Every structure is written in structure tokens, then in C-alpha cells.
Amino acid sequence: xxxxxxxxxxxxxKDAMSFKLERIVFEIMFKHIKDxxxxxxxxxxxxxxxxxxxxxAYKCTNIPLNYIGKxxxxxxxxxxxxxxxxxxxxxxxxxxxxxFIEELTRNGSCYYGECVLTPISDENGEVxxxxxxxxxxxxxxxxxxxxxxxxxxxxxxxxxxxDAIFAVDLDGSIHDINPAGEKILGCTYGQxxxxxxxxxxxxxxxxxxxxxxxICQTTKTSQSLNCLVSQKSxxxxxxxxxxxxxxxxxxxxxxxxxxDMSEKTKSAEKIRFLAFHDxxxxxxxxxxxxxxxxxxxxxxxxxxxxxxxxxxDLDRFKYINDNFGHIVGDxxxxxxxxxxxxxxxxxxxxxxxxxxEFNILLIETSKEETSLLAESILSRFTESFCLHAxxxxxxxxxxxxxxxxxxxxxxxxxxxxxxxxxxxKERGKAHYQFYRSEMNRKEKNVVSLETNLRKAIQRHxxxxxxxxxxxxxxxxxxxxxALLRWNSxxxxxxxxxxxxxxxxxxxxxxxxxxxxxxxxxxxxxxWSKQFxxxxxxxxxxxxxxxxxxxxxxxxxxxxxxxxxQPSSLEIEITEGAMQNTLEAIPVLKGLKDxxxxxxxxxxxxxxxxxxxxxxxxxxxxxxxxSFVKDVLENDKDAAITTTIIHLGQNLGMEVIAEGVERRExxxxxxxxxxxxxxxxxxxxxxxxxxxxQLFQHQSFRNNxxxxxxxx
Ligand code: C2E
Ligand code: MG
Ligand code: MG
Numbered sequence: 001x002x003x004x005x006x007x008x009x010x011x012x013x014k015d016a017m018s019f020k021l022e023r024i025v026f027e028i029m030f031k032h033i034k035d036x037x038x039x040x041x042x043x044x045x046x047x048x049x050x051x052x053x054x055x056x057a058y059k060c061t062n063i064p065l066n067y068i069g070k071x072x073x074x075x076x077x078x079x080x081x082x083x084x085x086x087x088x089x090x091x092x093x094x095x096x097x098x099x100f101i102e103e104l105t106r107n108g109s110c111y112y113g114e115c116v117l118t119p120i121s122d123e124n125g126e127v128x129x130x131x132x133x134x135x136x137x138x139x140x141x142x143x144x145x146x147x148x149x150x151x152x153x154x155x156x157x158x159x160x161x162x163d164a165i166f167a168v169d170l171d172g173s174i175h176d177i178n179p180a181g182e183k184i185l186g187c188t189y190g191q192x193x194x195x196x197x198x199x200x201x202x203x204x205x206x207x208x209x210x211x212x213x214x215i216c217q218t219t220k221t222s223q224s225l226n227c228l229v230s231q232k233s234x235x236x237x238x239x240x241x242x243x244x245x246x247x248x249x250x251x252x253x254x255x256x257x258x259x260d261m262s263e264k265t266k267s268a269e270k271i272r273f274l275a276f277h278d279x280x281x282x283x284x285x286x287x288x289x290x291x292x293x294x295x296x297x298x299x300x301x302x303x304x305x306x307x308x309x310x311x312x313d314l315d316r317f318k319y320i321n322d323n324f325g326h327i328v329g330d331x332x333x334x335x336x337x338x339x340x341x342x343x344x345x346x347x348x349x350x351x352x353x354x355x356x357e358f359n360i361l362l363i364e365t366s367k368e369e370t371s372l373l374a375e376s377i378l379s380r381f382t383e384s385f386c387l388h389a390x391x392x393x394x395x396x397x398x399x400x401x402x403x404x405x406x407x408x409x410x411x412x413x414x415x416x417x418x419x420x421x422x423x424x425k426e427r428g429k430a431h432y433q434f435y436r437s438e439m440n441r442k443e444k445n446v447v448s449l450e451t452n453l454r455k456a457i458q459r460h461x462x463x464x465x466x467x468x469x470x471x472x473x474x475x476x477x478x479x480x481x482a483l484l485r486w487n488s489x490x491x492x493x494x495x496x497x498x499x500x501x502x503x504x505x506x507x508x509x510x511x512x513x514x515x516x517x518x519x520x521x522x523x524x525x526x527w528s529k530q531f532x533x534x535x536x537x538x539x540x541x542x543x544x545x546x547x548x549x550x551x552x553x554x555x556x557x558x559x560x561x562x563x564x565q566p567s568s569l570e571i572e573i574t575e576g577a578m579q580n581t582l583e584a585i586p587v588l589k590g591l592k593d594x595x596x597x598x599x600x601x602x603x604x605x606x607x608x609x610x611x612x613x614x615x616x617x618x619x620x621x622x623x624x625x626s627f628v629k630d631v632l633e634n635d636k637d638a639a640i641t642t643t644i645i646h647l648g649q650n651l652g653m654e655v656i657a658e659g660v661e662r663r664e665x666x667x668x669x670x671x672x673x674x675x676x677x678x679x680x681x682x683x684x685x686x687x688x689x690x691x692x693q694l695f696q697h698q699s700f701r702n703n704x705x706x707x708x709x710x711x
Contacts, residue, residue, distance in 0.1 A: 030054040036061070036113070038132040040072070040088065048072045048088050048130065060106075060136070080104075091117045092127050101141075102134060112141040164238075164258040170217060170251060172196045184238075184260055186231050197256055202228040202235055209240070216242040217251055229258065237261040278352040280330055281337035289351040289359055293410035296363055300403055307403045308370040310360040311417040312340070312377070315395045315430055317356035324392075332392060335385045343377065358396075359417075367402060367434065374398050374432035382636060395605070397424040398432035406435040423501045426543055426576050430605040430626070433497070450506050452488055453499060457515055461487050464519050465685035466537070468694075469656055469678045472670040479536040479570070481678060482520045483685045484512070496540075504544050513545040518558045521569060523688060525562040531695055538570035538599060538620075543577040552590040559594065566595030570620065574601050578612050585615065592617040599656070604644055613651065621648045625659020625679070632664055645674045 030037070036057035040048040050067045057063065063075055072088070073081050083102075091098045102113040113134040120129040158165050164181030166174050174197055177189050185192070185200065201209045205227030212223040223242045228235040243255040276288040284292070293309070300307050314336065321329040333356065340350045340358055351359040362373060377396060384391040399421025407413040416435040424433045456462050466480040486494040503509040520537045527535040545551060559566050571591055578584045578600075591598055599620030600613075604627055623644050630637045641657070648655035657669045660679030669677055686694070 034136070036132075036134040036136075038134070040130045040132065042088075042092055042127050042130055046089060046092055048085070050075060051129070057134075060111075087115070087117060088130055088132075091119050091130050095119050095121065095125070095127055101137070110138070111136065112138045161257075163260070164256075166197055166256040166258070167245070167253055168197050168256055169253050172198055172213060172254075175253070181258070184231075184236065184258065185229065200229045202230055204228075212242060213254065216244055216254055220244045220246055220251060226261065237265045278354075281334050281352050283337050283341070283350050283352040283358070285351065286353050289353070289361070289414075290410050292349065292351075292361060293413060296361065297403060297408075297410065300363070303364075305364045306366060306405075307361065307363040308365050308367075308373075309401050309403070309413045309417045310362070310370070310374065310377075310432075311353075311399045311414070311421045312358040312360065312396045313399075313421055313425065314356040315397055315425075317394070320392065320394070328387060331387050332385055332394065335387070336394065336396075339380060339385075340377070342380070343373065348373075359414075370400055370402070370434075371432070374400065378430065378432065382634075395430035397421055397430060399424055399435070400432060401435040419501075426504075426574070450502065450508075452490065453486070453503060453506070453508055456486055456488065457511060461489070462512065462515060463487060463687065464516065464523065465687055466523070466691050467678050467685040468683045468691075469538075469676045470682045471676055472666060472674055477682075478534065479538065479676070480691070481538045481540075481572070481685070482516065482523070483540070484516055500542060504542055507544075509542050509544050510548055513541065513548075514554050514558075516540075517555060517569075518561070521558040521562040521564055524564045524568045526688075527691075527695075528564065528568065530692075534565065534568060536568050536570055536597065538572050538597075540572045540601065541577070543574065546573060546577045546587060547583065551587060552594065555591065555596065556594055559596075567597055570597040570599055572599045572601040572622065575603070575605070575612075578616060581612065581615065584612075588616050588618075599654075602658075604640060613647070618651075618653060620654045620656060623655065623657045623674075628657050628659045628665055628669075628679070629661075631668055632662075638668070641669070641674075642672045645669075645672050648675075649673060 031054070033054060034056055037052070037054040038050065038057055039052035041051050042048055049069060049071050050063070051069070053061075053063055053067060062077075064070075067075055072084060076084065087098065087100055096119065098117045100115050100117075102115050104111045104113065114137045115132055115134045118131045118133070119127040120131060122128050158178045161178055162180055164184045165178045166181055167176035168174050173194050174192050175194070177192055181192075182188055198206055198210055198213070205225070208225055209227065212225055215221075216223045222244065224240060226237070226239050229238050230236075237260075239259040239261050241257045241259075243257065244251055245253045245255055276284060276291070278285045296307055299305075317329070317332075320332060333352075336356075336358070337350070337352065340360065343360070344350055347364055348360060348362050351361070353359055360373075360377075362370060365373075377398065381394060381396050384393050386392075399417045399419065401407055401413045401416035401420060403413055406416045420433045420435040424431045463485050464482045465485050466482055468477045469479040469481060470477050484496045484500070486496075486499055488494055500509065503512050516539050520539045524535055524537050548554070555569070555571070559569060578588075588598060597619045598617060599622055600618055601622050602624040603621045605624045621644055623641055627637045627641045627644075631641050632638070645655050647653075654675050656676040656678060657665075657674050658678055660666050660669065660677040660681045662681055665679075666677055666681060683694075
């Protein structure tokens with residue numbers, strides 16, 4: 001305590017009179033206070049002379065023991081002196097307390113002190129002493145620095161966050177927003193400050209948002225929701241997370257974090273798009289069709305409406321792929337898709353099943369309207385597809401099933417439309433056909449229908465009608481086409497188009513086909529005898545029959561049974577039956593050896609290849625009625641018809657045009673040198689008795705047909 005005594009002594013000696021200090025206060029000040037205390041005398045210069053420092057000051061500074069009476073300049077290092085001198089001068093001049101932060105380095109570490117310099121003046125107001133008290137605030141500064149760093153760290157997370165972050169009050173008013181928030185919503189902080197956050201949420205989601213906001217406050221737990229927020233002129237899908245801001249267990253506000261989900265939504269949409277769309281054409285795919293069918297079945301059931309499912313298959317598409325390559329094939333499929341899309345509207349959607357198979361779903365429709373649609377599609381495809389300056393003609397075949405009559409579920413509807421399509425293909429393509437809807441309506445139970453058909457032969461319910469074929473030049477008629485009719489006592493008169501597919505499916509076509517051939521042979525025999533002239537009758541042969549192993553034997557035995565000229569019997573086959581050349585050639589050759597006439601029915605609609613015409617022993621080409629129908633109006637149909645006639649002539653074949661309904665068509669065909677024609681213009685198919693009656697007629701007897709007979 002020598003120093004303290006020194007001070008008293010010093011004070012006593014000099015200015016002790018004006019500063020009565022209690023010894024006990026000294027004791028506390030000098031020994032126990034953890035702040036550093038310096039008492040400096042201010043002298044002219046100004047010079048600041050140490051007159052006292054406490055123990056703590058000794059410990060923490062480099063002040064020498066004999067400091068008393070020494071000046072600051074003498075005691076301190078140059079740098080520190082310059083700094084402190086400035087601070088002391090300030091107090092001297094301002095004559096008031098002055099606080100500053102002192103930064104010191106000791107043993108390589110940084111220390112901070114908060115210095116309070118207090119002037120002590122005499123009666124004249126002159127500053128005589130300055131008491132400096134320095135408190136070590138190193139710890140505080142370090143804490144503060146850490147706090148600032150942490151704050152900046154969090155700030156940068158917020159500032160640089162790609163998600164929008166809003167700080168809102170407990171009443172939901174926005175009081176802070178990060179740059180991403182401004183960007184996402186397209187508004188500045190100034191525009192949004194003080195606004196209620198809920199006003200950003202679009203109508204439907206706002207009540208849920210408010211509910212969660214309250215839950216977040218009361219439970220102090222974070223909440224989240226997906227919703228739309230309004231942007232300047234649109235809506236943005238966002239994922240919102242509410243984070244409670246809790247300080248000392250107390251809710252201070254809520255942070256709202258909004259994640260922009262538009263990209264995610266877009267990619268989710270893209271994934272969904274890919275899942276439900278065909279990648280090549282962009283049309284809906286099979287999966288979409290199944291979903292759509294399910295939806296439409298429910299709707300149609302409720303509303304009591306019908307809808308149609310069309311399965312469209314491109315004829316001879318394999319030929320295009322094989323001959324022009326898959327790239328051309330793909331391009332054509334895209335063009336086909338576009339053409340089908342021309343029909344799309346709110347009731348009609350187009351799908352691609354895969355390959356060259358498409359579907360159309362037409363809702364709230366009738367069978368009649370669906371027929372019109374199928375016809376429009378077929379006629380739209382008469383126009384060629386142009387690719388790299390080359391023209392491609394593609395015809396579609398269409399199979400149709402109707403809900404509810406053709407199936408209650410989506411699988412059944414697809415299967416039945418496919419089955420109808422299969423029949424179109426078999427019967428010459430480029431047509432459309434409904435599933436056995438006629439029969440379904442009359443006879444729901446296919447099994448019983450089949451049973452009925454099985455018994456039809458024994459019960460003599462089958463009969464042949466005959467349609468005259470007229471020689472266009474001399475109007476003579478010496479040939480007929482035999483067309484099958486089923487006169488069922490329970491189901492009424494059924495068209496072959498309706499029951500032949502069932503007969504083929506069940507194998508009944510074999511006995512039925514044999515019956516047809518035998519009946520036709522019998523009829524040839526009768527008429528030839530009756531009218532003393534050669535009469536030729538053509539019978540239709542289905543591809544299944546054609547593949548029958550004993551087909552030739554069966555034909556032969558019928559010819560022999562009635563001892564008719566083999567050339568009086570004509571076998572009509574479709575192009576479909578000849579597709580498998582290897583199988584077809586021996587059968588056709590066998591028939592040819594028998595001496596029967598072979599004709600190609602519905603020529604031009606199916607697998608028309610010039611090579612088979614050359615290879616096969618064909619006698620007659622029958623121009624399909626679809627060409628004849630518009631021969632006067634459509635240049636292309638006219639060109640096709642004339643071409644077929646020329647082709648037949650050049651190859652030494654007879655050409656018969658089908659479906660002649662008007663005199664002008666007959667005139668056109670005659671002018672084009674077509675040999676024969678058949679159709680309603682001349683006569684509908686008639687039962688044999690009616691043909692008998694016709695033969696009674698003078699002019700018919702002379703082989704001149706009465707025009708429009710039987711209409
Ligand atoms: P198809 O062999 O092409 O027969 C011509 C079809 O056209 C017949 O229909 C006939 O009645 C109809 N027709 C004839 N003239 C005209 C006309 O001027 N305008 C129109 N719009 N149609 C006309 P049908 O009798 O209903 O026979 C349909 C198909 O059933 C036949 O087409 C044939 O493929 C098949 N078919 C008929 N009978 C038999 C048969 O005994 N066996 C086999 N496998 N199929 C048969
Ligand atoms: Mg025919
Ligand atoms: Mg035909």
C-alpha cells in the first residue's frame with residue numbers, strides 16, 4: 001500500500017485540501033475494484049502526469065512501479081501515448097466526461113477496454129485532474145462480435161435464399177422480406193411492408209392458410225401447405241412453411257417461407273404428360289384411353305347416353321415401313337395423327353394405341369352419327385399424304401364398339417372394337433364396321449345366337465339370294481352372285497355381314513360354306529336345265545373356308561354331285577384370303593384345275609398388289625362398290641375404276657363392277673369398257689323363286705334384263 005500512502009502524502013502535500021478522500025474508499029477502489037483506475041494530473045502543455053493507478057491497472061498495463069509523477073509520454077509506448085493523449089485532450093477541452101473504446105494487444109491477444117474519462121475541475125472551472133476508469137469489455141466485445149457474425153450469417157442465409165422469406169407480426173403483417181420474396185412476387189419491400197400476408201394467398205386457400213397461421217402461433221410448431229399466391233398478373237404454385245419466431249419462450253412473430261413450385265409443377269406435369277401421351281405423335285396413349293373410358297362409362301351410365309369407341313388401323317402400313325423405312329413410317333404416323341385431330345372437339349378425342357393403331361372416343365352420340373364420322377374419316381383419307389415430295393396413299397380400317405350395347409367395361413369395349421376391326425381387315429379393309437350390335441340388340445346372348453346358327457342349316461333357315469350380273473354391252477344376264485341370308489324365326493332376317501363373322505369365329509363357316517356351294521351348284525343345275533343355257537353363279541368364300549384343307553375336294557364333290565360344268569361355278573375370294581401367297585397359290589391352282597372361275601371380290605380395297613394378280617390364276621376382278629359409288633363425282637374414284645378395268649382387260653380378265661345404283665354409273669362403266677355390272681340399279685339380290693319369275697318374262701328370257709327390276 002506504499003503507493004496509496006504516497007498518493008495521500010502527495011495529495012496532502014499539494015491539493016489535498018480540496019479533495020477529502022476517505023481511506024476506506026481508497027481501499028476498495030485501489031484493491032478490489034476490477035476496473036483499471038488512473039488518476040492523472042493535467043498540466044500545461046498539455047501534459048498528463050500519473051499520480052495514481054490501482055492494482056488492477058498495474059496488472060494489466062506496463063506501467064512501471066515508480067510511475068508517480070511521470071508523464072504519460074514517459075510511461076507509455078509511442079503509439080499508445082499518441083492515442084491516449086488525444087482522448088485526454090478532448091476531456092481537457094470539453095470539460096466533460098468522455099467515453100471511448102480502447103483496443104490493446106497483449107501477448108498477441110486482443111483486449112478491449114471501455115474507458116470513461118472524468119474531468120475534475122477546480123473552483124475556477126479549470127480541469128486539474130482526469131480520472132480514467134477502464135473496464136475490460138473484451139468478453140463483451142467478443143460476444144457482440146459473435147452475435148454480429150451470427151446475425152450476418154443468418155442474414156446472408158435469408159438474403160441469398162432462393163425461397164421467399166417473409167417476417168410477419170403475430171397479426172400477419174409483413175415487416176421484412178428477402179430479395180427472393182420481392183422477385184417471386186414481383187413487388188418491392190416498400191410495396192409489401194405492413195400488408196397482411198394472407199392477402200397474397202388466392203381465395204380458395206386463404207381460409208386454410210389463416211387456420212394454420214393460428215395453429216402455428218398457439219402451438220409454436222411449424223405448419224405447411226401448398227397453395228397458389230397471386231403474382232402481378234398470374235398465380236404461382238408455392239409450398240408454404242410457417243416457422244414460429246420464439247424468443248425467451250415468447251412468440252414474437254412468424255417466418256413464412258415460400259418455395260416456388262412452378263418448375264416442380266411443370267416437371268410433374270411433364271411426367272404426367274409423358275405418362276399419358278404418345279411420344280411420337282403427342283396424342284393420348286393407351287393408358288389415357290383406359291382412364292378416359294372409365295370416366296366416360298360412369299358419365300354415360302349416369303346420363304343414360306351412348307358413346308362410341310373407334311379402333312382405327314392403317315391398311316398396309318407394314319408395307320410402308322418395310323419399303324420406305326421406319327423414319328418415313330414415323331413421319332406418316334405423325335401426319336395421320338394430325339389428320340385425325342382435325343375431327344377432335346369437346347366430344348371427340350384421339351388416342352394412339354401404338355404401332356399404326358389409333359382410337360377415337362366420341363361421347364354423347366348415336367350409331368348413326370358414329371357411322372357418319374367413320375365415313376368422314378374414310379373420305380378424309382382418300383387424300384394422299386405428302387412426304388418429301390412423294391405421295392403416299394393410306395387407307396384406314398375402322399372397327400367400332402358402342403357403349404353400353406357392345407360392352408359394359410373398358411376392356412370389353414376395346415376388345416369388341418378390335419374384333420370389329422379384325423372383320424373389316426378380313427373383308428377387304430378400308431371400311432368400317434360396328435361390333436355385332438345389330439345382333440346384340442336382338443339377341444343379347446351370343447351363346448344362344450351361336451346355338452341358333454348351328455341349327456340354322458338343319459332347320460332350313462339359311463337361304464341364298466341371287467343378284468343378277470348384267471353384261472353392259474348387250475344387257476344380257478347369264479351370271480348371278482349368290483348372297484347368303486339367314487331367316488331366323490326368332491331373330492328375323494339377318495344380314496351376312498352380321499352373322500358371317502360369328503360363323504367364322506365359331507368355325508360354323510365350314511358347314512355353312514359347304515352348304516352355300518352345294519346349294520349354288522344345285523341352283524346352277526336347275527336353272528341350266530330350266531332355261532337351257534349356261535348359267536354361272538358366284539359364291540363368296542371366306543378366308544377361313546379357303547384355308548380349309550379339303551376345300552378343293554368339297555367343291556369338286558358338289559360339282560360332281562349335280563353334274564354341272566365346273567365353269568358354271570365362280571369362287572369369289574377377297575384380297576385378304578390371298579395375303580399368304582404360299583398357302584393361296586396351291587388352293588387357287590387346285591380350283592383352277594377343277595375348272596371353276598375365280599374372282600377377286602371388293603378389288604382395290606385390300607392388299608392390292610400387282611404381283612399377286614400376275615401369280616394367281618384369276619379370271620374376274622370385281623370392282624368394289626366404294627369406288628363405283630362416287631365414280632361420277634370423284635375424279636380419283638373414276639380414275640381407279642377405269643384403271644382396274646384396263647388392268648383386267650390387259651390381263652385377259654373379266655371385270656364386274658359392284659354397287660351400281662344409277663343409270664349414269666352404268667353408262668360410265670360401259671363407256672370405260674367394263675364387262676359386267678351388278679347393283680340395285682339392275683336388281684337387288686332376289687330369292688330364287690323371284691329369279692324364276694323374272695325368267696318367265698319375255699325380255700329376261702331373251703337375256704335382256706329389265707332395268708330397275710326388283711327395286
Ligand atoms: P359382297 O360379296 O361384296 O356382296 C355385295 C354386297 O353388296 C351384298 O351385300 C349386296 O346385297 C350388296 N349390294 C349389291 N348391290 C348393291 C348396290 O347397288 N348398292 C349397295 N349399297 N349394296 C349393294 P350382302 O348381301 O349384305 O352381303 C354382304 C357381304 O357378306 C358380301 O359382300 C360378302 O362378302 C358376304 N357374304 C354374303 N354371302 C356370303 C356367303 O355365302 N359366304 C361368305 N363367306 N360371305 C358372304
Ligand atoms: Mg361378293
Ligand atoms: Mg363385293
